[in-house]
Amino acid sequence: MSPDPSPRRSCHPLRLRRRPVRWEHQEPTWRQARPAVIAGALQRALVRPSGNWFVLGATADVTPARPLSGAVAGTEVVVWRDARGRLVGGPGQCPHLGAPLADSPVRCGTLVCRWHGLSLDGSGYAGWEPLPVHDDGVLVWVRLDAVGGEEPTRAPVVPVRPALAASVHAVWTGVGTCEPRDVVANRLDPWHGAWFHPYSFVDLSVVRAPGDGEDDDVFVVDVSFRLARRVVVPVRAEFTAPEPRTVLMRITDGAGAGSVVETHATPLGPDELGRPRTAVVEAVVATSKRPGFALARALAPALRPLLRTAAGRLWHDDLAYAVRLHELRERGGRETGTTTAKDAGRADEGDSGHGESAPPAITGRAEAAGRVADGSPEDARHQARGAGSGKPAVPRKKRTGD
Numbered sequence: 001m002s003p004d005p006s007p008r009r010s011c012h013p014l015r016l017r018r019r020p021v022r023w024e025h026q027e028p029t030w031r032q033a034r035p036a037v038i039a040g041a042l043q044r045a046l047v048r049p050s051g052n053w054f055v056l057g058a059t060a061d062v063t064p065a066r067p068l069s070g071a072v073a074g075t076e077v078v079v080w081r082d083a084r085g086r087l088v089g090g091p092g093q094c095p096h097l098g099a100p101l102a103d104s105p106v107r108c109g110t111l112v113c114r115w116h117g118l119s120l121d122g123s124g125y126a127g128w129e130p131l132p133v134h135d136d137g138v139l140v141w142v143r144l145d146a147v148g149g150e151e152p153t154r155a156p157v158v159p160v161r162p163a164l165a166a167s168v169h170a171v172w173t174g175v176g177t178c179e180p181r182d183v184v185a186n187r188l189d190p191w192h193g194a195w196f197h198p199y200s201f202v203d204l205s206v207v208r209a210p211g212d213g214e215d216d217d218v219f220v221v222d223v224s225f226r227l228a229r230r231v232v233v234p235v236r237a238e239f240t241a242p243e244p245r246t247v248l249m250r251i252t253d254g255a256g257a258g259s260v261v262e263t264h265a266t267p268l269g270p271d272e273l274g275r276p277r278t279a280v281v282e283a284v285v286a287t288s289k290r291p292g293f294a295l296a297r298a299l300a301p302a303l304r305p306l307l308r309t310a311a312g313r314l315w316h317d318d319l320a321y322a323v324r325l326h327e328l329r330e331r332g333g334r335e336t337g338t339t340t341a342k343d344a345g346r347a348d349e350g351d352s353g354h355g356e357s358a359p360p361a362i363t364g365r366a367e368a369a370g371r372v373a374d375g376s377p378e379d380a381r382h383q384a385r386g387a388g389s390g391k392p393a394v395p396r397k398k399r400t401g402d
């Protein structure tokens with residue numbers, strides 16, 4: 001069975017919603033969002049090979065003078081550019097007395113430890129051994145075989161993207177108290193879009209999901225991006241999970257066809273209470289064949305903060321959702337895929353009454369618990385303190401990426 005013919009084609013990307021449906025009057029999606037379908041897609045994603053590669057951060061955050069550092073499952077990592085501009089990296093502890101190399105400047109391609117001046121050029125020295133690293137032009141990856149435990153591969157599973165020379169891209173990073181699987185599970189539930197993010201999405205329908213008779217593991221979604229109350233951009237998009245910590249959304253029809261949003265989940269390691277923390281690194285690579293997109297590319301420096309703000313708004317809520325999934329699993333009550341129809345029905349009834357732009361209350365609860373970080377300077381300081389006390393740190397430069 002192939003998906004329904006796309007209704008997205010139009011000579012103009014914008015549409016006017018003639019009869020906007022209020023949030024509470026839209027069709028509930030919980031019957032289609034079967035926990036078993038989401039759990040099945042998640043389980044299949046989790047067993048795909050990653051080659052032990054983890055996203056560390058944005059390529060643009062590795063500058064000629066500063067390294068990019070972070071933690072992957074409690075292992076401190078630092079990457080920088082050597083004298084030839086190649087990405088190099090390795091453990092984030094100085095081999096002399098263990099100073100954090102994250103704080104070290106780069107001089108002529110050499111990372112110089114601030115404590116006593118030991119220099120690293122990216123090759124092994126004094127017990128410090130380089131790690132495999134990869135720069136795909138948008139994101140920086142590091143391979144940690146001891147963490148991944150899989151058969152290593154020479155390169156990570158990088159989704160096919162539009163040509164960077166013909167696109168605008170931006171990277172947003174946030175942190176939540178959850179595991180990577182909770183982030184992936186959130187993205188493999190496209191049904192929540194118009195209910196949970198009514199400020200961004202309306203008129204959402206999942207026209208195909210795994211188990212609908214197709215061999216491939218793809219969700220096909222028709223949805224409209226909301227620009228103003230009645231002005232929308234309808235698209236068709238596909239969601240896939242090419243590896244265990246990545247979910248890819250690709251616009252296949254409508255404005256910006258070919259554009260992708262990659263969501264990468266990287267385990268950081270436990271916080272001071274022993275709870276798992278996960279970095280969400282989301283890369284937006286937008287393209288369009290429309291003549292006006294040349295202007296958008298020219299305005300890329302101004303557009304990037306807007307792209308990051310849009311991603312951050314969605315993930316502010318979605319991390320609350322992921323944190324909630326983790327909390328429920330920790331309590332032993334729920335694994336993704338075990339929510340009963342009875343429970344879902346109660347939730348559905350309880351959510352009635354929100355205004356069209358009112359997000360459900362779960363967001364506020366998770367925020368109040370202080371379990372969602374959004375890459376703010378305050379959060380970065382908090383994470384840096386964690387690193388200083390021997391706790392895993394999040395990527396230090398988190399809000400840029402172009």
Ligand code: FES
Nearest residue numbers: 094096097113116
């Ligand atoms: S700790 Fe780095 S040079 Fe001493």
Ligand SMILES: [Fe+2]
Nearest residue numbers: 193197314318
């Ligand atoms: Fe979402």
